[in-house]
Amino acid sequence: MSEKYIARSSQIAARMLGGEMMVMSAVDSTFFTLNEVATAIWQAADGRTPLTEIVARNVCDEFDVDLETARRDAQQFVDELSQHGILMVSDHPLDVSSGPAEAA
Amino acid sequence: MPILFRTHDSLFHEMMIKRYTGFISPRSSPKFEFEVELVTPSAEMESEEDAHVEMQDGLWHLRRGDFRASWDPRAGRGHIRQSANPYSTDSVLRIVHTLILATEGGFLLHAASAVRDDRAFLFSGVSGAGKTTISRLAPPDVILLTDEVSYVRREATGYHACGTPFAGELARVGTNCSAPIATLFLLEKGAENKIEAISAAEAARGLLRNMLFFAEDTEMVEMIFRSACEFVDRVPVQRLTFVPDAQVWDLIQ
Numbered sequence: 001m002s003e004k005y006i007a008r009s010s011q012i013a014a015r016m017l018g019g020e021m022m023v024m025s026a027v028d029s030t031f032f033t034l035n036e037v038a039t040a041i042w043q044a045a046d047g048r049t050p051l052t053e054i055v056a057r058n059v060c061d062e063f064d065v066d067l068e069t070a071r072r073d074a075q076q077f078v079d080e081l082s083q084h085g086i087l088m089v090s091d092h093p094l095d096v097s098s099g100p101a102e103a104a
Numbered sequence: 105m106p107i108l109f110r111t112h113d114s115l116f117h118e119m120m121i122k123r124y125t126g127f128i129s130p131r132s133s134p135k136f137e138f139e140v141e142l143v144t145p146s147a148e149m150e151s152e153e154d155a156h157v158e159m160q161d162g163l164w165h166l167r168r169g170d171f172r173a174s175w176d177p178r179a180g181r182g183h184i185r186q187s188a189n190p191y192s193t194d195s196v197l198r199i200v201h202t203l204i205l206a207t208e209g210g211f212l213l214h215a216a217s218a219v220r221d222d223r224a225f226l227f228s229g230v231s232g233a234g235k236t237t238i239s240r241l242a243p244p245d246v247i248l249l250t251d252e253v254s255y256v257r258r259e260a261t262g263y264h265a266c267g268t269p270f271a272g273e274l275a276r277v278g279t280n281c282s283a284p285i286a287t288l289f290l291l292e293k294g295a296e297n298k299i300e301a302i303s304a305a306e307a308a309r310g311l312l313r314n315m316l317f318f319a320e321d322t323e324m325v326e327m328i329f330r331s332a333c334e335f336v337d338r339v340p341v342q343r344l345t346f347v348p349d350a351q352v353w354d355l356i357q
Contacts, residue, residue, distance in 0.1 A: 026323075031312055
């Protein structure tokens with residue numbers, strides 16, 4: 001299976017509030033609240049780091065979860081957010097010069 | 105926010121004065137103005153088309169089954185084409201206010217609001233959540249701002265709720281005054297009266313669900329999201345479960 005690269009869309013607004021990351025699509029106004037693990041993946045989605053590396057480094061090393069479970073959950077999370085245009089997914093590194101709007 | 109309406113139809117003029125009683129001041133300096141062009145109801149103007157709001161070349165274009173309107177935010181001028189139906193004017197006003205407030209950190213919210221002891225309380229929820237019911241149960245010392253759409257402004261001193269002429273099932277326009285917002289309650293009907301704390305994320309979700317917003321514009325969506333987060337950061341948001349009796353107001357202090 002080919003490597004995946006993920007990046008945050010520029011068409012979203014995001015903010016950490018009360019310890020939870022909230023993300024809203026500026027395209028279809030879909031609103032998501034991310035849990036701790038999803039937030040870790042979200043914050044590491046720089047378009048350059050392979051998803052497998054993000055899962056190993058930012059999920060398995062930081063949270064008590066095995067690699068297989070973390071990979072499966074991460075794939076599900078990425079699929080769902082990419083369907084709403086919140087995450088961009090590619091087989092090659094992504095150029096993310098303009099990042100998403102982070103509310104102050 | 106004073107708005108000047110121009111119409112050549114005397115009957116419509118009278119209808120508007122009656123509808124917005126308490127919110128009319130001939131001496132105010134208008135912040136913007138609308139020319140209302142009345143047309144004979146036609147099949148085109150009576151369709152069930154939902155509201156569409158989009159920005160094109162610096163002009164906002166508003167369209168729904170019963171009206172067509174444009175508004176130039178820089179010039180402060182707009183034009184409405186509608187039949188002599190005050191609900192159409194009402195809808196244009198709501199939409200334009202969502203656009204104005206969004207740039208200032210404020211918003212319109214599906215919520216009843218009321219002032220008690222110089223502090224405003226908002227009761228938000230979808231249709232059927234109890235906005236009109238809690239308004240109807242308000243004791244005499246409470247000043248009702250609206251039972252339907254609350255007007256929230258961000259000012260230097262914090263968030264304020266303002267009365268609106270947008271009435272719900274109570275069919276009574278609000279009082280034309282404002283007060284600093286003490287609490288936003290997310291309404292739920294239940295077996296007892298109680299107030300519960302909720303997480304910031306739940307508060308933001310509840311707030312965003314009930315905000316009035318029409319524009320299909322990414323910049324405006326970001327503004328609305330930012331406004332909701334900042335409001336939740338600064339104003340207590342709680343869940344209010346209530347049974348339909350007046351004792352619920354004992355909790356609103």
